[in-house]
Amino acid sequence: MASIYIHIPYCKKACYYCNFHFSTTLHSMSEMILSICKEIQLRSTYLPKNEIIESIYFGGGTPSLLNDEQLSEILQTVRNQYNIAENAEVTLEANPDDIQKNKLAFWKSIGINRFSLGVQSFQNEDLVWMNRAHNSQQSLQSIKDIQEAGFENITIDLIYGTPTLSDENWEKNIETAIQLNIPHLSCYALTVEEGTALDKMIAQHKKENTDPDKQARHFEYLMQRLKTAGFDHYEVSNFGKPGFHSRHNSAYWQGKKYIGIGPSAHSFNGNSRQWNIANNAKYIQTLSNNEIPFEIENLTPHQQLEEYIMTSLRTMEGLNLQLITENWGENSVQRIEKLAKKFLDNELMIKQNGYLILTDKGFLLADGIAADFF
CATH class of the missing domain: 1.10.10.920 (Arc Repressor Mutant, subunit A)
Incomplete structure (x- = not known):
């Protein structure tokens, strides 16, 4: 069993804590899609022919910004090149403000069966502090729309330990997720990466730094509360109800093989690890010559x-x-x-x-x- 991760390098609004620099524009996305599809074809021999793909994950960036034709083209190319399990988990990362009812129907029709929603917080103060494009109401509405469209397998991202997030509001975030019947949560302590906008603003005293003690309190409460709510803490940052553990996340931690497609994506086949160049223009240019721009490390x-x-x-x-x-x-x-x-x-x-x-x-x-x- 193996997994495929497809990295879509486009985001309409970078968060302060994000260390990625998305230079691809929607105008040039068509070139990127062609390159991604070409890489999928060229990588068809990376795994043995009999290897079954149990998980396909569209991440980024914001893959939900792709139009219907672009998303269909990538998914069909994957199906043409690999042996996909009949019950494969097919995840689409999305931001709450990108969810539209007509899009949901289309995504379901092409085989998307799991959503990873970048909620981050149900408190507007935190979302403003993180420079997110959506608000709390959009998060609540998007979850409702996804569930009403017939999707049960939903995960949301929550970030804890931000300066604006009090202990009380962190508890409210978790309770909101439980009450919404979300079966999987990925929860991360805010980390300040070198070179990000947040790192610079903290250095200039324009933003308050994180508090390790607060982050520890939030994590301890998270573990205790979700355990009583019936979640398995199956990986440090991931909590899922029985039957809803992410196959894609689990593949990483169980040492299974995976292929990464797109700029900066990583791959692992058990014996070596390789990663694609991060520069979007160079990625497109190299693939136009039927070559994959990657580095490799034999373990x-x-x-x-x-x-x-x-x-x-x-x-x-x-x-x-x-x-x-x-x-x-x-x-x-x-x-x-x-x-x-x-x-x-x-x-x-x-x-x-x-x-x-x-x-x-x-x-x-x-x-x-x-x-x-x-």
Whole structure:
């Protein structure tokens, strides 16, 4: 089983915290679509012919801004080149202000069966602070429209730990999602990336910086409340009700193969990782010569083990010690168990049925704990 990610490099309004620079305009999008379709065709041998695609994910950017013909062309090209599972999860990222009833009917007709909606917050003050294009009412209406169109598989993004988001309003955001019967949430602490507009404004004291203590409080409440609401915390940032875990997200954390299509998209086939050039103009120009502009890194056994540690520790299943024995040897397991002792003693991790699993306390420090094993 494998997944395909299609990156659409267009966004009508960049958020302050976004580190992407979308130079593609709607006027030049037709060239980008041709290039993306050509890359799909050229990449048809990246996976074995019998590999089944269980997930197709349109991300970006804002792929919901594509017109009907453009989206259909990409999806049909994928179906022509790959063996798509009959019940494949086909996700479309969208912003609340891009949802229209007539578009919903079309998206459903071409096989879109899951929506990832960039809500970020149900509080208008937060949306203004993040420079989002939509407001809270548009979020509520878009969710209602999606559900009335017959889509059950919906995920929304929420961001916590922003200076404008109080503990009370964070709790309101979560309650709103629960009351709306959203079956999946992806929740992220606001991070200030170097070079973004937000980073510059904080340096100039035009924006308040984030508070790590507040972010920790928000994350702890998030874990507790969603657990009581019937959600599985199946990955550090992802919460899903049974039957609604994202197949696409899970593929990354389970070390499955995936293909990334479009500028800056990454691919992984188990032995190597490759990534496309980020520059849109160069991406289009190179593909016009029937070449894919990418760099590649062949992973050593040691790097493969580190990747497995990093990804597995982010999941509810945890790190499989038997799997490590089979693939990397008994010495690796002994070293990992020795390093794990302090996390077990501090109740950041438990050992259960041959797996090392982070506790809720451990999830707060997941990346740091994983790095300690490297």
